[in-house]
Amino acid sequence: MSPITTDTPAVEKMPEGSPPDIVTLNPPLRATHPKTVVGIFYLSTMACVLIGWIYYYLCILLPWVLLLLPMEIIGIAFVFLLSSLFLVRIAVGILSRKYPPAEGTFERDGPEQRAYEARHFLKYYAIWLTRTAMFPWIDKIAYAVLGVHTGKSVVLHEAWVDTELVTIGDFSMMGMNSTVMSHALYQHRFVARKTTIDGHSIIGAYTVVAPGTHVGKLAVLGANSGTSIGEEIEPGFLYGGNPARKLKHV
């Protein structure tokens, strides 16, 4: 039926006592670490102010430097992006010291999910910025810095790829508005599984790749399909539908 419910992994770690079927209203999800993001915004803007001052004095000394104004503007944009990115990397490194990204099935609203949310909030900011910039495909740099391994010539700037526990091989393509997930919320569980996409595979437009999926080499997932948790997509085959089924060899 649904990609989430067909193959729900067994609960490995739950609180004492049997969990109720319907949990009471949990402490609601909220944006964690907004102060950190404001601090990162502050520091990277001050880096831009510094560059601006240097340029201003260069213009006073050598008036022809004014001709480089367009490059200065682009340079300031990139200084802002890259400094935010590296500050986010440092903050995420500090955050994941206590709860490093780990696979497994956890209690909903437990410390693992909170730690995930905190990391995600920071990473979201960095990747949002790179995609709003004039060259959205540089988000591969952001993914590389934040710890997702992407291979050569991977296209993912029109899709959302989770920022941890994901590996993407060479020459893979993510379709428009498709999603590659490595975590899911299911009733009282928080599931985090490693998702691997091997080389030369194509994820169609509007497709959801559920956590734990392994997409083989040269495989094709059709448009608007969805995989289930822990599904194995065999190499070289075309899959389609929701949940995804094997259609033919390509």
Added chain:
Amino acid sequence: MAPPNTFKMGPLVNGVFPSKWYVLLVLFNMWISAIPVAIFAYVYIGLLFDWNPMHVIFMNFILGIINLLGVWARIVSWLLFPFALLVGLYIYAFLGIKVAKACLAIETWRHPVREGTFPRDFSNPDYYHFHARRVLKKFPVWVLGVVPFPWMKRSYVYNQLGATIGKDVGLLDSWTDAELVTIESGALLGRATVITSHAFVENMLVLRRTCVKKGAIVGERVRVLPGATIGEMATIAAKSVIRFGEQVPDGATFAGNPAEIM
């Protein structure tokens, strides 16, 4: 996240102008909300560079105080530069929302928001004012989409523009209509989820109230059609479609297209 650049987020608002006068209204909104930002920028740039070319008396007073305080006051005003950028952006977005809200008040006074099925024709007042309201909402929501922080984008702007959104609802990644929608506190909306209160069916426009109750989880890319109600603590699995007027009971799990109880 980050809907890709081809899929910008916000309330579902399109660009169908029912009358050319609405272009002027939107331009008026942009103009009037930029004036306080310009005043703020004048004052702040004056603080940075000790600069008051228009000889504003109030500004002379502020600059006098800054000069009395000495070089540290100037250094502090430089150090506040990033916050000044944010203040300018948020003043612009806030006033855009308020002006749009005022325009919407006039719009709903001319013709109230009604549920029902209406012919898809501009001669019909319900259809005309439906598009008029959407056009007025577009600009402030677009401004907030450019701000790198999620704060005002959450429930505040939707509540101002006519939806009812509770506390701690993450709306960032979903597309939600900004009228006839009720989302109660603690509900979770997945990425690219579409919560609509309007639909075009053949030659008709359908407007019905859609409701997501406390603590419900709506998965990724779920399409909730007008008139549906999702009960408390219910779960909707990813990529399912909730039909017109579907009543999801409290605590139930629904999945599939069309969604059925598990």
